[in-house]
Amino acid sequence: MIRRAGRPGLLGTMARTAVVAGTAGAVNRGMNRAAENRAQTQADAEAYRQQQTAPPPAAAPAGGDDMIAKLNQLGQLHASGVLSDDEFAAAKAKLLA
Known part of the structure; x- marks a missing residue:
């Protein structure tokens, strides 16, 4: 069987496609995880701020x-x-x- 130079075979094309798709999926999962971590950190910080903010003292009855x-x-x-x-x-x- 004679192969043409410069063109990948069917298996080469499939392997390259799998690598590209796998890399894209891994990057996408990593970005989603980072976004979730940022959102959770912000939510935790907001909850902490609300806990640390003391309510204003109760007003004394007039007179x-x-x-x-x-x-x-x-x-x-x-x-x-x-x-x-x-x-x-x-x-x-x-x-x-």
């Missing part, structure tokens, strides 16, 4: 210190006898409402 001072004042007035038990209870309920 909280003022209310405590008024309750203390009512207690002193009640203890000194200026307010009766009923007056103290009514004033305290009004203040806490």
Whole structure:
């Protein structure tokens, strides 16, 4: 059998095609894996940032210190006898409402 010079045979063409296809598949899988790793790293970083960000402190009730001072004042007035038990209870309920 005489072969022509310069042209690969059928087996040579098939082998070359297999190598090219295999290489392309390997490159494609590697690129997909790298993209998945980047996406996972970004998701992990975002989750970490959200965990590390402390929520803002709860706002104190308006006039909280003022209310405590008024309750203390009512207690002193009640203890000194200026307010009766009923007056103290009514004033305290009004203040806490």
